[in-house]
Amino acid sequence: MGVEIAVKGLTKTFGSQTIWRDVTLTLPAGEISVMLGPSGTGKSVFLKTLVGLLKPDAGSIVINGRDLTRLREADLYEVRKLFGVLFQDGALFGSMNLYDNVAFPLREHTKKTESEIKRIVTEKMDLVGLSGAEGKLPGEISGGMRKRAGLARALVLDPEILLIDEPDSGLDPVRTSYINQLFIDLNAQIDATFLIVTHDINTARTVPDNIGLLYHKHLAMFGPREMLLSSEEPVVRQFLNAQTVGPIGMSEEKDADELAAEQGQELPPLPPIALQLGTSDGSPRRAERPAGDWCRANGVTPPPGSFLSDKAGVPGVRHQPPAEAPSVSQAEPSTGSNGSNDSNGSNGSNGSTADSSELVGEVS
Numbered sequence: 001m002g003v004e005i006a007v008k009g010l011t012k013t014f015g016s017q018t019i020w021r022d023v024t025l026t027l028p029a030g031e032i033s034v035m036l037g038p039s040g041t042g043k044s045v046f047l048k049t050l051v052g053l054l055k056p057d058a059g060s061i062v063i064n065g066r067d068l069t070r071l072r073e074a075d076l077y078e079v080r081k082l083f084g085v086l087f088q089d090g091a092l093f094g095s096m097n098l099y100d101n102v103a104f105p106l107r108e109h110t111k112k113t114e115s116e117i118k119r120i121v122t123e124k125m126d127l128v129g130l131s132g133a134e135g136k137l138p139g140e141i142s143g144g145m146r147k148r149a150g151l152a153r154a155l156v157l158d159p160e161i162l163l164i165d166e167p168d169s170g171l172d173p174v175r176t177s178y179i180n181q182l183f184i185d186l187n188a189q190i191d192a193t194f195l196i197v198t199h200d201i202n203t204a205r206t207v208p209d210n211i212g213l214l215y216h217k218h219l220a221m222f223g224p225r226e227m228l229l230s231s232e233e234p235v236v237r238q239f240l241n242a243q244t245v246g247p248i249g250m251s252e253e254k255d256a257d258e259l260a261a262e263q264g265q266e267l268p269p270l271p272p273i274a275l276q277l278g279t280s281d282g283s284p285r286r287a288e289r290p291a292g293d294w295c296r297a298n299g300v301t302p303p304p305g306s307f308l309s310d311k312a313g314v315p316g317v318r319h320q321p322p323a324e325a326p327s328v329s330q331a332e333p334s335t336g337s338n339g340s341n342d343s344n345g346s347n348g349s350n351g352s353t354a355d356s357s358e359l360v361g362e363v364s
């Protein structure tokens with residue numbers, strides 16, 4: 001079922017530079033969570049801190065009752081085996097073929113025989129759709145294949161936690177969709193908790209069970225997807241809807257003059273909440289809950305047109321709701337979407353009451 005990761009009061013600095021402070025969240029066991037944030041807000045630093053590659057200045061990371069921040073190096077080494085990490089570029093050894101790259105952690109960290117290793121490597125290569133490419137060098141394959149090879153390598157030790165850093169970087173939208181589908185299918189098949197760092201709004205809107213947003217040296221919000229996707233909190237709303245209006249500026253925060261210039265500018269209505277992507281064989285997602293569950297339980301009216309399509313609300317995709325779009329309280333629960341009951345940081349969420357006749361999924 002994967003393991004829960006409970007982060008409390010986590011703070012990280014480099015010298016006089018605070019990256020983020022007092023980050024508190026719980027990644028629910030077996031669920032997919034996504035961490036968003038403008039560039040440079042420390043998302044990669046967060047992943048590296050979780051896996052123990054960087055030491056926080058304060059706070060705790062508790063997994064299976066043990067606080068990683070307090071472990072001795074030898075114990076940390078053991079706990080790290082719970083993690084599989086997929087770095088942005090796959091982090092493959094350029095001189096090794098894919099088979100040897102994927103086999104590397106098994107040869108390094110286990111005493112398995114070559115025939116056992118072959119069975120595992122073959123299984124993981126198959127799982128990520130790379131059967132037949134074992135003999136290729138990383139330089140001979142596409143960026144998408146490199147990421148999948150990196151994923152196969154991250155899976156060979158059967159991790160309970162999978163950390164994935166910007167899987168969409170350098171990939172076209174179609175390859176991004178394929179790798180997202182792979183994550184959903186994997187999540188349904190293996191016992192692991194997923195944390196994906198991404199900038200891709202489509203990924204954020206359709207893949208995870210939970211969403212977090214790092215902004216301006218703190219965790220602005222973390223919780224079930226429906227909470228974030230219906231939030232009117234300015235920074236969450238701006239980021240998840242890819243808008244220029246809001247507190248996030250070109251490089252960091254907007255200054256007072258820039259914010260004053262935006263006074264009175266009308267924001268587009270919140271776009272509808274998309275259905276979560278389902279598994280490719282139609283089997284339930286691991287943490288599947290009926291669409292609109294979180295909104296119902298929390299008295300939030302989701303934006304009109306929500307839960308009708310997995311394309312709803314994706315910037316650039318126009319969404320035309322039917323003339324009489326059923327509100328979620330009237331609609332039959334749809335498959336493939338949920339609202340987690342783990343509502344860490346349930347601050348600042350509410351629903352839009354925008355007129356459905358004006359509804360488009362496109363935002364500026």
Ligand SMILES: Nc1ncnc2c1ncn2[C@@H]1O[C@H](COP(=O)(O)OP(=O)(O)OP(=O)(O)O)[C@@H](O)[C@H]1O
Binds near residue numbers: 019038039042043
């Ligand atoms: N080892 C390090 N020593 C000093 N500063 C570091 C170190 N690693 C990261 N930083 C700094 O931490 C900040 C956050 O970096 P990080 O790569 O985590 O951001 P990010 O949110 O992942 O950005 P992006 O979305 O652009 O990938 C940056 O200012 C970076 O320079």
